[in-house]
Amino acid sequence: MPSAREMRMRIRSVKNISQVTRALEAVSASKVRKAVAAVQATRPYATKAWQVLTHIAGQPGQATLHPLLSRRPEVRNVLVVVISSDRGLAGAYNTNIIRYATQRFEGLTANVSYIAVGRKGRDMLLRRRKQVIAEFSNLPPAPSFADVSAIGRLAVDDFLNGVADEVWLVYTDFINMVRQEPVVRKLLPLEIGEAQDRVQVFEHQHLKAAYIYEPGEREILDNIIPRFTALQVYQAILEAQASEHAARMVAMRNATDNALELVGQLQLDYNKARQQTITNDLLDIAGGAEALARANAQQ
Amino acid sequence: MPIRCEIVSQDKMVFEGDADIVILPGSEGEMGILPNHGPLLTSLKYGIITVRMGGREEHFTVAGGIAEVQPDIITILADAAENVEEIDVARAEAARKRAEEALAKGPPPDTDAYLAIEAALRRSNLRLEAAKRYRRSGPKPGRVGEER
Numbered sequence: 001m002p003s004a005r006e007m008r009m010r011i012r013s014v015k016n017i018s019q020v021t022r023a024l025e026a027v028s029a030s031k032v033r034k035a036v037a038a039v040q041a042t043r044p045y046a047t048k049a050w051q052v053l054t055h056i057a058g059q060p061g062q063a064t065l066h067p068l069l070s071r072r073p074e075v076r077n078v079l080v081v082v083i084s085s086d087r088g089l090a091g092a093y094n095t096n097i098i099r100y101a102t103q104r105f106e107g108l109t110a111n112v113s114y115i116a117v118g119r120k121g122r123d124m125l126l127r128r129r130k131q132v133i134a135e136f137s138n139l140p141p142a143p144s145f146a147d148v149s150a151i152g153r154l155a156v157d158d159f160l161n162g163v164a165d166e167v168w169l170v171y172t173d174f175i176n177m178v179r180q181e182p183v184v185r186k187l188l189p190l191e192i193g194e195a196q197d198r199v200q201v202f203e204h205q206h207l208k209a210a211y212i213y214e215p216g217e218r219e220i221l222d223n224i225i226p227r228f229t230a231l232q233v234y235q236a237i238l239e240a241q242a243s244e245h246a247a248r249m250v251a252m253r254n255a256t257d258n259a260l261e262l263v264g265q266l267q268l269d270y271n272k273a274r275q276q277t278i279t280n281d282l283l284d285i286a287g288g289a290e291a292l293a294r295a296n297a298q299q
Numbered sequence: 300m301p302i303r304c305e306i307v308s309q310d311k312m313v314f315e316g317d318a319d320i321v322i323l324p325g326s327e328g329e330m331g332i333l334p335n336h337g338p339l340l341t342s343l344k345y346g347i348i349t350v351r352m353g354g355r356e357e358h359f360t361v362a363g364g365i366a367e368v369q370p371d372i373i374t375i376l377a378d379a380a381e382n383v384e385e386i387d388v389a390r391a392e393a394a395r396k397r398a399e400e401a402l403a404k405g406p407p408p409d410t411d412a413y414l415a416i417e418a419a420l421r422r423s424n425l426r427l428e429a430a431k432r433y434r435r436s437g438p439k440p441g442r443v444g445e446e447r
Contacts, residue, residue: 044312048305048374052367056340145309214327214341223342224365 004277006268011263018178018259025252032177032245033140038142039174039238046235049228056221057190058215060208064220068156072191074166078110079133079164081155081187081233083171084121086137090244091251093172093180094120097240099156100182102128110165115232117151117237140242145234150229159188171236172243178250180243185236187229302334303372304350306359308380309429313359314350321373323366327356339368343444345407345425347433348375357382358433360425386430395423 002010013104059071064070073288082101098121105112116122118135126132136151158164168186172180213220321333324346332339343366348359350369364377398420406413 042308045307045309048307049376051338052365052374052376055369057336150439167365196430210338214325214336214339219341220342220365 004270004273007266007273011266011270012021014259014263014266018256018263021252021255021259025249025256028245028249029253032242032249033247034142035238035242036174039235039242042235042238046231048252049224049231053190053228054227055224056211065217068161068188068225069190075110075165077164077166078105078108078112079115079158079167079234080105081111081115081117081151081167081169082121082125083169084116084118084124085236085237085240085244086139088120089251090248091254093244093247094118094124095159097121097170097172097182098124098128101184102130104170104184105168113164115151115154117240139237139241143234144233145239148234148237149230151237152233153226155187155233156226157227164188169233169236171240172247174239174242174246175246177246180247185232187232190225190229300334301352301373302336302370304375305372306348306361306375306377308364308377313377313380314357315381316350316352317352318352318373318406319443320351321368322347322351323373323375324348324361325366332373334369335370337370341366343375343377345421347429348380358429360386362422362425362430373442381426386426386434388427388430391423391426391430394419395427396443398423405411 006202021276023207056065059065080101082097084097088094101114103140113133114125115134116125116132117139118134120137122132122135122137134154136148140147155164155167166186168275169185169187171183173183211217301319302321304314304316304318304321305312306314318329320333323341324344326342329346330341333377343361343364345362346360348361350357350359350410360381360383361375361377362377362379364380367374381423398416399414402420
């Protein structure tokens, strides 16, 4: 049994922890609001841009249209862009995304290398002895497209000059405050994609005829395909940031709850111990008084 | 049958709705898109998008971007777009003044700064021009038979 003093110290330290975690929860709560606003604002554009890309990729003769659309006959090198966070204390957020990514690309005959966005992800990938060819960390909160376009550009460039035959994107999709899910998407070469997500899509008959281009086919495709691809990376980063803050908020709330429960338990133990010592003291005094009284009576 | 028109800027959905005709400022010149147009991909320059439905017209400023046309839908991905009714004239005026002052101070330090000022000037000019010409209420009297 620890002494009463030790127990008091323990209770105080757990209380302090609960205060810290509660403060962190409040911070994350305000950050998550901003991040969610940002991600929802850019979602329509990113979704429509992706839609246009898949339409282009779905045309007849698309393979020869643009190098970013052509599939390589043999996939020897796969590049995976993994988006994690710079900071921890977000529950299983980083572990989940890294585990998901490494499991997904395990056992491929192709050589897999990673671009890590976020310090935690980089560390975990290195610990698992994965090949990390580039790292982007210390991203600003709510980054602008210009802040992160370098990541997408790097992926596009690596694909174009043959360093990678396929580029994949792995990130945590923000569904709501309590649900975030790891997602993997093929970025390059472009393919007619799965129907995508929560932005409402107008149902229309999609003509698979070739496009008319204005000004020229080359100019417009060179302009939009790399940019819209980079935009998907940008959107993924926003999704991941919203997920990160939501995950941290939930983790911190759980930590606060647990700490308070522990304080209650410790307080109970402490009170019991204290009562026990008081009882013992009283017994001592009573016994002493009894002995004194008896001694006086004998005199 | 009308054609569906969706205008998205980088930070929000600007317009969604049906139209009889959509007039776009294509990089090679203005074009009017009617329903059942063939697939078309065009880049846009600074200008005004007009969406006409029934007797009503909506006008939007657009600062570059691209438009994808399918027989029953036009998707406009604008670098920046705004409903003419929502233009903040005072702000555009202030932006133009700032840009003009920056230019008056002498040549900017580098090309990037120059381009930024030029873009700001073009943007605010476009806004002011659009507000003056197309606004239903505001500096000029609205068109006949229309109320805000």
